[in-house]
Amino acid sequence: MEVGTLSLLVLISVSLLSISLFPLKHKTKRSLYPLPPGPRSLPLTGNLLQLGPTTQPHITFTSLSKTYGPIFSLQLGQVTTIVISSQEYAKQVFTNHDFALAGRHEPDAVRVQSHHEWSIAWLPPGPRWRSLCRICTTELFASQRLDSYVSLRKQKVQELLNFINKSAKEGTAVEIGPAAFTTTLNLLSRTIFSTDLAGLNSDSSQEFKKTVEGIMVEAGGPNVSDFYPVLTPLDLQGVRRRMDRLVPVLHRAFDEQIDRRIKNREEGSIAPNDLLDVLIDSNLGVEESEFRQSLKSVFGDLFAAGTDTSSNTVEWAMAELLQNPIKMAKACNELL
Numbered sequence: 001m002e003v004g005t006l007s008l009l010v011l012i013s014v015s016l017l018s019i020s021l022f023p024l025k026h027k028t029k030r031s032l033y034p035l036p037p038g039p040r041s042l043p044l045t046g047n048l049l050q051l052g053p054t055t056q057p058h059i060t061f062t063s064l065s066k067t068y069g070p071i072f073s074l075q076l077g078q079v080t081t082i083v084i085s086s087q088e089y090a091k092q093v094f095t096n097h098d099f100a101l102a103g104r105h106e107p108d109a110v111r112v113q114s115h116h117e118w119s120i121a122w123l124p125p126g127p128r129w130r131s132l133c134r135i136c137t138t139e140l141f142a143s144q145r146l147d148s149y150v151s152l153r154k155q156k157v158q159e160l161l162n163f164i165n166k167s168a169k170e171g172t173a174v175e176i177g178p179a180a181f182t183t184t185l186n187l188l189s190r191t192i193f194s195t196d197l198a199g200l201n202s203d204s205s206q207e208f209k210k211t212v213e214g215i216m217v218e219a220g221g222p223n224v225s226d227f228y229p230v231l232t233p234l235d236l237q238g239v240r241r242r243m244d245r246l247v248p249v250l251h252r253a254f255d256e257q258i259d260r261r262i263k264n265r266e267e268g269s270i271a272p273n274d275l276l277d278v279l280i281d282s283n284l285g286v287e288e289s290e291f292r293q294s295l296k297s298v299f300g301d302l303f304a305a306g307t308d309t310s311s312n313t314v315e316w317a318m319a320e321l322l323q324n325p326i327k328m329a330k331a332c333n334e335l336l
């Protein structure tokens, strides 16, 4: 994948994850720290109407960065937003200035069931955030842990290949995005719960997958409540109403897994030593009354942060390769 494309992906992930990357909340701050350059904004809408189609903010951002440089500011309704659109500056944001820029302006969608108060992705950098991060770093992202899941990853990739081969033999078109989404989702659910929660074939149970997809659509899409916080109580687009229905479905699925595991452990079954086992043993460093809620939020975060991002990257890479036969041939040779 080209570096430019990669930085675009980072940019989109950032914009999806945070809606506004660095919203400046106080007017005084705005006057203390001059904003980077940016297009002129209209009094009520700011630059919202200049963003173009909502499915293609990356194209608008690329074109704006050609005029205003790799760091520019936009006024999105009431919210001032800084866009970083070069790989070099994105790297600085995520590494050198990580701590200073870690606080996020949470979209209204993630406030449903107080998710933001328990979420690694949305908590401000404080003791609770640090303790949840530490557990993910040591129990999920540590190289020793990742190495122990190599065979699982191979198995899931093989299942995806089998599905694609079968579709090719039958002459059925394969939608890469949804197939990659299911694969990533099952990789995560196997790592966390030692079970697949979705099937590649359309006839298998799709409720969990549909719920995760629905949550990503609601939390990642533009919501007028986020651009005009004063309108939040009205929930004009119904995002909060739909999230209010989706989040309990996800939590019920997590509760089922947690309850089953606790029962199995009480009955003396052999523990699979997956992430759920590790987290039950770790107690997450929180009070017992808060344990269930914080466990479900960690799982919600991992499924939300890990599925769409990975499957979009695969889909994007495939789209780039299809348009670039030389690189496609090179990639095929490397894989053979």
Ligand code: HEM
Pocket: 009, 010, 013, 014, 017, 094, 098, 120, 121, 122, 133, 136, 188, 301, 302, 305, 306, 307, 309, 310, 313
């Ligand atoms: C191609 C795939 C991925 C991309 C492009 C991506 C991108 C990102 C970005 C840009 C952030 C924000 C970082 C920051 O603000 O410092 C983030 C945060 C996060 N990602 Fe990913 N991610 C990917 C895959 C995953 C996977 C597979 C998981 C979990 C299994 C995951 C879990 C998380 C979590 C928990 C956070 C929140 C961290 C925090 O706020 O402290 N991501 N990701």
